[in-house]
Amino acid sequence: MDLGPYLVLATLEGAVTAAVLALTAVGLSLVFGVMRVVNIAHGEFFMLGAVIAWALAHGLSGHPAVGFAVALVVAPLVVGALAVAADMTILKRLDYDPERTIVATIGLLYIIQQLTLMGYGPDARPVAAPFNTRLAIPWFEKGAEGWQMIWPWGLGTTSYKLAVIAAAVAVLCAVWALMARSRIGLVMRATQSDREMALAFGIPVERVYALVFGLGAGLAALAAVLIVPIQQAHYLMGADPLLLSFVVVIIGGLGSLPGTVVAAVLIGLSDGIISVFFSPTLAKILATLLVGLVLVFRPQGLFGKRGG
Amino acid sequence: MLRLDRVSAGYGRAQVLRALSLEVKAGEILCLLGRNGAGKTTCMRAIMGLLPLMSGRIWLDKTELSALAPHQVPRTGVGYVPQGRRLFAELTVAQNIEIGLMARGSGPEVREEVLDLFPRLRERYHQRAQTLSGGEQQMLATARALCLRPKVLLLDEPTEGLQPSMIAAIREVIVGLRHKGVAILLVEQRVDAVLSVADRVAFIENGQGGVVMRAEDLRADHTIIDRYVGV
Numbered sequence: 001m002d003l004g005p006y007l008v009l010a011t012l013e014g015a016v017t018a019a020v021l022a023l024t025a026v027g028l029s030l031v032f033g034v035m036r037v038v039n040i041a042h043g044e045f046f047m048l049g050a051v052i053a054w055a056l057a058h059g060l061s062g063h064p065a066v067g068f069a070v071a072l073v074v075a076p077l078v079v080g081a082l083a084v085a086a087d088m089t090i091l092k093r094l095d096y097d098p099e100r101t102i103v104a105t106i107g108l109l110y111i112i113q114q115l116t117l118m119g120y121g122p123d124a125r126p127v128a129a130p131f132n133t134r135l136a137i138p139w140f141e142k143g144a145e146g147w148q149m150i151w152p153w154g155l156g157t158t159s160y161k162l163a164v165i166a167a168a169v170a171v172l173c174a175v176w177a178l179m180a181r182s183r184i185g186l187v188m189r190a191t192q193s194d195r196e197m198a199l200a201f202g203i204p205v206e207r208v209y210a211l212v213f214g215l216g217a218g219l220a221a222l223a224a225v226l227i228v229p230i231q232q233a234h235y236l237m238g239a240d241p242l243l244l245s246f247v248v249v250i251i252g253g254l255g256s257l258p259g260t261v262v263a264a265v266l267i268g269l270s271d272g273i274i275s276v277f278f279s280p281t282l283a284k285i286l287a288t289l290l291v292g293l294v295l296v297f298r299p300q301g302l303f304g305k306r307g308g
Numbered sequence: 309m310l311r312l313d314r315v316s317a318g319y320g321r322a323q324v325l326r327a328l329s330l331e332v333k334a335g336e337i338l339c340l341l342g343r344n345g346a347g348k349t350t351c352m353r354a355i356m357g358l359l360p361l362m363s364g365r366i367w368l369d370k371t372e373l374s375a376l377a378p379h380q381v382p383r384t385g386v387g388y389v390p391q392g393r394r395l396f397a398e399l400t401v402a403q404n405i406e407i408g409l410m411a412r413g414s415g416p417e418v419r420e421e422v423l424d425l426f427p428r429l430r431e432r433y434h435q436r437a438q439t440l441s442g443g444e445q446q447m448l449a450t451a452r453a454l455c456l457r458p459k460v461l462l463l464d465e466p467t468e469g470l471q472p473s474m475i476a477a478i479r480e481v482i483v484g485l486r487h488k489g490v491a492i493l494l495v496e497q498r499v500d501a502v503l504s505v506a507d508r509v510a511f512i513e514n515g516q517g518g519v520v521m522r523a524e525d526l527r528a529d530h531t532i533i534d535r536y537v538g539v
Binding site: 194195200201204 | 354356381382397
């Protein structure tokens with residue numbers, strides 16, 4: 001097989017990573033953008049989404065699609081509600097002070113992680129995909145009789161992976177519509193712009209913060225539900241998404257949603273391609289190097305604003 | 309209408325206002341004069357609930373503003389035009405006005421009324437606030453506050469850094485609001501501007517209330533201005 005089919009394969013794998021990463025990182029970016037809170041526990045909300053998906057998939061009898069469909073709705077709602085509770089009982093009491101909330105969310109990370117270990121256990125557990133048809137991808141090769149369509153062995157994906165990409169794109173479009181076209185999005189953007197003036201114009205800032213924190217966590221949980229049939233649910237699975245989300249958010253520009261999506265696509269695709277052709281470790285090294293370069297030469301990120 | 313009753317407030321442990329008492333009546337422009345750091349802006353922030361009070365109470369008619377959450381204060385009809393405008397810079401003129409309308413559920417007729425007062429904003433309606441000139445930004449800050457249909461309007465240095473034609477336009481709006489019965493608390497550095505528009509002037513020194521005089525009496529006697537403001 002030529003290089004081309006491998007590249008297609010790697011790009012598809014990268015697109016799945018990018019889709020899930022974009023959802024997770026947009027949640028993190030939203031929380032930082034509006035609330036100025038660096039949420040270290042974001043990866044644990046991701047992990048909780050996967051664990052809840054496993055619990056629902058195993059608790060509900062019938063076709064795997066039933067449990068998965070319920071998890072798609074319930075896991076983000078439950079995790080979002082937990083995040084709202086954490087906001088109201090912890091972050092609000094700290095008056096959303098940027099430094100103290102970092103320490104608080106580190107504490108939250110360990111509490112969620114250890115409680116999950118106690119309740120769910122240390123094992124990695126699979127969740128069946130609701131559908132998983134193998135799809136072969138055609139390739140075109142020039143032979144003696146001109147261009148021919150061939151079906152190279154190993155060049156294929158699954159219908160579920162394509163569905164993950166489509167679902168992530170749909171959710172990202174919905175988030176964009178929420179922020180840019182809705183009344184609550186306008187209120188969030190006003191709060192992001194100037195918290196004090198938002199209060200002076202009747203915006204209940206603390207309620208907006210609770211909503212944003214819940215929404216950010218819910219997005220992470222949704223991303224986890226989408227990816228858990230490809231990976232497995234494990235109590236330590238939040239670390240990688242957290243690290244990659246920070247990489248993405250720093251490159252895209254803290255608080256910039258378009259920047260976050262572009263950076264997620266960049267990191268996700270490069271992760272897929274470099275992992276296939278070289279090694280996953282090299283992909284992580286290059287991503288970290290890119291973060292270093294961005295921090296040195298453009299600390300506000302590719303799409304961020306200086307001092308913003 | 310608006311009454312401050314022995315209000316003390318500050319930042320952390322630093323007390324700025326010390327038992328300040330004031331009253332602004334409906335249809336009156338009361339100007340707060342004092343040196344830099346005397347507590348004028350702090351007074352406005354305290355009224356808006358943006359600073360917790362150390363002691364004292366603030367009333368709007370029979371509603372105790374100091375007992376409300378900060379976001380509830382504007383809903384009672386207190387409009388605020390802060391120093392430096394503090395617009396929602398990334399939002400458009402239309403969106404800034406929309407935020408103002410939301411606070412008290414004002415309808416589109418209020419928006420039209422406000423845009424009639426500042427026709428320039430109609431031309432810039434879909435432009436981001438940060439791209440407006442200083443004068444246009446001040447118009448927008450004032451328009452945004454007027455969307456609340458305020459009973460009381462707090463204006464913190466509304467003419468700062470503006471060209472004379474803009475100052476005249478803002479002044480005209482302020483006088484028009486007085487005729488409609490709006491109580492206006494004005495902080496202004498320019499004494500001539502104060503004396504030309506205010507009904508009464510309250511002096512503030514080290515966070516404490518000083519003399520309160522009718523503006524026309526001050527026009528005849530500048531010595532008190534020299535004492536409190538030093539100009």
